[in-house]
Amino acid sequence: MRYPFYLAAAVPAALFAALVQAYDVAGTDVSLTGFAQLTAAKVTSGSAPVQAGQGSWSYQQWNCPCAIQHWEYAGVYEKSKGWQADQESLLGVQAKARFTPQLSATVQAVARGANNEYRPTVDWAYLSYKVAPGWTLQAGRKRIPLYYYSDFLYIGYAYPWVRPPADVYGWPIFTYDGVNASYQTELGDGTWSLDTTAWYGNFDTNSDIYDSKIYYGSRTDERWTNIRGAFVNLSNGVVGGRLMYMIHRDDIVQHNADNSVSQWADKVFTRIMGASFNVDYDAYLVRSEFNRFEQSVSKFIYNYYLVGAGYRYKDVTGMLTFSHYMTEPNSFVDQEGRNTRSVSLRWDFYKNLALKAQYDISHDESKYSYPFFGDHKLLSVSLQGIF
């Protein structure tokens, strides 16, 4: 079913392999790096607001009380299963070949427990060319740098939580095949640094996991075309701000049991905007994001944000975080929303390994007539590292 997806990924991978082969004799510098996380979590309690008093219910394939923590590959913890380590655990390997100081090729493959039992996917495969000091052009497959953590969502070692708040990070499509240009520089006497990237591309999924498993309940294909976006990141080492704007056309086609298809979105104009502000002052840190998704036809609008504050003492970083998302009222579907309060700890106990623990209290604000994922309390522990 997903053959075209893998084929699309295989082409740049094969190209990369051929290039490595061709240049190997010339002494091309090839580096292998990677990242991994072993995450175990347990839903300690939960309830469905819609049918109060009911101890358990099901939503799609899941037995609830349950907690969705990973929307892209539908990583959901179920209370009835106790501790689960297969929903977010993953292993990623990146190979980068440098042909000249300016030209390189990078491929990254990630195997995730929640995705076909660790069957690896090629999430990144791109050529990178430094055209001039500060300027870089890239072509191939990359993750969409939508929000602050979107393109390194799987690099747990790079952020303080077990995972960035799931209330903000969930999309049917998170990758694009296309091109991007980026520029980085410092301003004035170097107090501020700026980097900016603009991208263009498309992406097609057959049997998209987010759509098919979480919402539509049968095979659903989604396509984003004419994706055009840009972000600007400005920071002075203490405070940093990032603004992002992206537009694309959205197609959603569901395959029904009777072999008919339902076209839920037909090249619908979509606009996504994001703003984030971070502070790193001595031992204190603040992380915040305010994002909005808008679709033209039906005025389907999501608003979401996260605000977190933390303190670092030697190798331990503690964070308190609040996150929220809510759709605006419209004429065709009930509102969906959720808020989550989290306390998280990160302990950098070894040079390239961090141990994290997190406790989330999450409240389902959705107004669906049926029980959705519901409220949950979730305890997570994770060992995250890079190599």
Place this chain on the structure above:
Amino acid sequence: MGKVFRNSCTIALLTAMLPALAEDISVVMSSKNPAVKLNAEQVSNIFLGKNLMLPDGKSLVALDQPGGSPVRETFYQKVTNKSDKQLKAYWAKLVFTGAGEPPKEIASAHELKKLVASNPNTISYVSSSDVDSSLNVLFTVQ
């Protein structure tokens, strides 16, 4: 008496260690380049990959001292205010998103100095006592 003796020993030991810890670190390029001065923020931007140009637009390649060496840890702590572990987390984001690469690590301080002296587009940092006529000092970390 014993306590006084121990304190004296501690002071003697600290005094012996002080020169190694307190020695200045110089940010250097080859003396084949025209002399340029940088400030601490500019040096921080270069070694955090936020800017790989001199103020005149000349492109730079940053090189690192061996991992775990005192000069490297002191340099980053003072210039970027980040520990070795914080730097690893910082670079993880850039490396796995294609947004940058940490400075290339050179196996020994001696080799690093030779590389910088002979490659005008490279920049690194050395103990100030290692600076000679082959190197220009762009900034001194005290």
